[in-house]
Amino acid sequence: MAQNSKIGWTDHTHNFWWGCHKVSEECRFCYIDGIMRRGGYEPFKGPMRTKNWDNPSRWQRQAERSGMRLRVFTCSMSDFFHPGADNWRDEAWRVIRDCDRLDWLILTKRPELIEDRLPQDWYDGYPNVWLGVTAGCRDSLGRIDILGDIPAAIRFISAEPLLEQLDLSSYLADIDWVITGCERAKKGKRRLMELDWVRDIDEQCLTAGVPHFFKQYYENDSGVPNEDGLVDGVRRQEWPQVTIGV
């Protein structure tokens, strides 16, 4: 089945809107900058609604035919909970709820805005929505506490870009999945990640029994990131257990 994403942990990306504002250190070299400017758009003036809202129903039909579930990284070019998208979010939630063969991975750097922006029928969380926060540096760890208080089928942490050594161990009891990876940016610009930081998080995940997906790193600061997911020769690219039916 055709996939529209090169990101190792998802099948598709879908943007209900694109454009954003930077909120933390992980945003410094945000990749939407180059992509949107090349298309003639200003990336950091807030979200603009996109025109491709039909894609998810097409993927839903494909998933129904194949009997598979597909992962959809949601708002990879913005932030799903950005307040500038408040007028469109209810409609987006309806698409998400109706496309129930798709697992929607919603990753935010604004978890303090989630609670007031959940749909009325959220209850314990839509079974096909995974909620995650970015925590690539110590200043962002408080986001995980906020996430832990929000009901969700799956909660995850994305420690990408991983900017320093992190102790996640006290948070992992409420977490179903951890992603790690380096900053993907031009040589000379990107902040380098040490493999020891990944090794450390990997050990924390193993101890807590939490799946870990190691996405990418640059070998010897080379030009193309290595995506083999190897930590000391062992491939560490796991996903959380999905319990809803297929």
Ligand code: SF4
């Ligand atoms: S929240 Fe995400 S999309 Fe928005 S500026 Fe930060 S890194 Fe970019």
